[in-house]
Amino acid sequence: MSDEKLLQSRRNALKCMAYGGAGTLFVLAGGVLTPLDLAKAADDKPGTARLGKPLFVQISDTHIGFNKDANPDVGGTLTQTIDMVNGMAEQPALIIHTGDISHLSRPAEFDQAQQMFARFRTTELHTVPGEHDTQDPTVTEYFNRFGKASDNKGYYSFDHAGVHFIALVNVLQFKPGGLGTLGPDQLAWVAADLKGRSSSTPIVVFAHMPLWTIYEPWGWGTGDADQLMAPLRRFGSVTVLNGHIHQIVQKVEGNITFHTARSTAYPQPAAGEGPGPSPLKVPADQLPGMLGVTSVSVVTHPSSMLMSDTTLAPA
Amino acid sequence: MLFGIYRTFLIAAVVVAVWLLAAGDQAVATPSNVAQIVIKDFMFAPDSLTIKAGTTVTWSNKDDEPHSVVSDTGLFRSGARDTDETFSFRFDQPGIYHFTCSIHPKMVGTIIVE
Numbered sequence A: 001m002s003d004e005k006l007l008q009s010r011r012n013a014l015k016c017m018a019y020g021g022a023g024t025l026f027v028l029a030g031g032v033l034t035p036l037d038l039a040k041a042a043d044d045k046p047g048t049a050r051l052g053k054p055l056f057v058q059i060s061d062t063h064i065g066f067n068k069d070a071n072p073d074v075g076g077t078l079t080q081t082i083d084m085v086n087g088m089a090e091q092p093a094l095i096i097h098t099g100d101i102s103h104l105s106r107p108a109e110f111d112q113a114q115q116m117f118a119r120f121r122t123t124e125l126h127t128v129p130g131e132h133d134t135q136d137p138t139v140t141e142y143f144n145r146f147g148k149a150s151d152n153k154g155y156y157s158f159d160h161a162g163v164h165f166i167a168l169v170n171v172l173q174f175k176p177g178g179l180g181t182l183g184p185d186q187l188a189w190v191a192a193d194l195k196g197r198s199s200s201t202p203i204v205v206f207a208h209m210p211l212w213t214i215y216e217p218w219g220w221g222t223g224d225a226d227q228l229m230a231p232l233r234r235f236g237s238v239t240v241l242n243g244h245i246h247q248i249v250q251k252v253e254g255n256i257t258f259h260t261a262r263s264t265a266y267p268q269p270a271a272g273e274g275p276g277p278s279p280l281k282v283p284a285d286q287l288p289g290m291l292g293v294t295s296v297s298v299v300t301h302p303s304s305m306l307m308s309d310t311t312l313a314p315a
Numbered sequence B: 001m002l003f004g005i006y007r008t009f010l011i012a013a014v015v016v017a018v019w020l021l022a023a024g025d026q027a028v029a030t031p032s033n034v035a036q037i038v039i040k041d042f043m044f045a046p047d048s049l050t051i052k053a054g055t056t057v058t059w060s061n062k063d064d065e066p067h068s069v070v071s072d073t074g075l076f077r078s079g080a081r082d083t084d085e086t087f088s089f090r091f092d093q094p095g096i097y098h099f100t101c102s103i104h105p106k107m108v109g110t111i112i113v114e
Helices: A003-019 A038-043 A043-049 A074-086 A107-117 A140-146 A184-193 A225-232 A284-290 B002-028
Strands: A024-029 A032-037 A054-059 A093-097 A125-127 A156-159 A163-167 A201-208 A238-242 A250-253 A256-260 A290-297 A304-310 B036-039 B043-045 B048-051 B055-061 B086-091 B095-100 B108-113
Touching: A054 A074, A074 A107, A074 A290, A107 A140, A125 A163, A163 A184, A184 A225, A201 A225, A238 A290, A256 A304, A256 B002, A284 A304, A304 B048, B036 B048
Parallel strands: A054 A093, A093 A125, A163 A201, A201 A238, A238 A256, B036 B055, B048 B108
Antiparallel strands: A024 A032, A024 A304, A054 A290, A156 A163, A250 A256, A290 A304, B036 B043, B055 B086, B095 B108
């Protein structure tokens, strides 16, 4: 993308922020995340073609089993989410779920979630567990249903359309008083997995808890994430996706773009607002605007990622 | 008349049963061998508790968010406890027992058993 186009994009981005609500499209080019006006991008035919086919949609924090005031019908909002994704003109190749599938790790919650996920027109689903999914003493409920890809370790990698995906688990080795943890075995596995790969390969890393420290007092971070970043820094395009905090927070560091997704179930307060990350009750008409998904497309020349966040609020 | 006698016996039996239960309760659960910890606003309250050996501690979750109580040594593990759910554990051996919430590991507490 030329500098002139980037500047144009940035102008559009500012316009989009001024309009608000409709959804923002993020262009990641050369490690720089640039938001675009989604409505304008949709009108701009050559521009739309440039966006390419959506590679995957990220959903997160479905919390099936939650039934408190912040959203008494998390099944309903997940159904709306699935309908929205199924309604996309171009279907994504993959669905990625960044954890907290269930609320209390109970079998009936996982069963309901699985039955609902089966409604996605896109059948390839990749998951990582959240801490709400791993509360049964032996963590068998999650792994019995979603453990095959990782041989019940929780972390695995795969390739799709020239993009290398790395799924990580940072909720199984909590230290009292600490943050999320990847652990030495997993970190060594990532370094080995990346070794020998071309630096031009676009990399997508996903895990439940943020892989950078957003707010330490609430445990919004991963204690040993720095060791994960070391082998990733040489790659030209790295996209790191997380859930856990039920709101969008982003950061760009060199060629690495960090992005957390909204929940499909309920919002949480901004960092430090209130005694802790409790479910946030908002007026019913505001809830759909605080729930949603992230969709990511790939541009092949030059290799880059396009991110767009869409809420359940009517456009 | 016969019915009246049976009823008198029945009432007497119930009174005796209640008295026995109350006596039993007193023997097993005097206030000195139960203790409570409330989980509220992502904190254990109190976060440090000193008890006598044989005391049963009950944790009650008063948040809208599930919490858990997990011993650092693996001695006990509650699983996720939703709003108003409880977990109890009896501490028979003197010692210092650290615990955390495995959903929010920033939450920590200590039981000192004398």
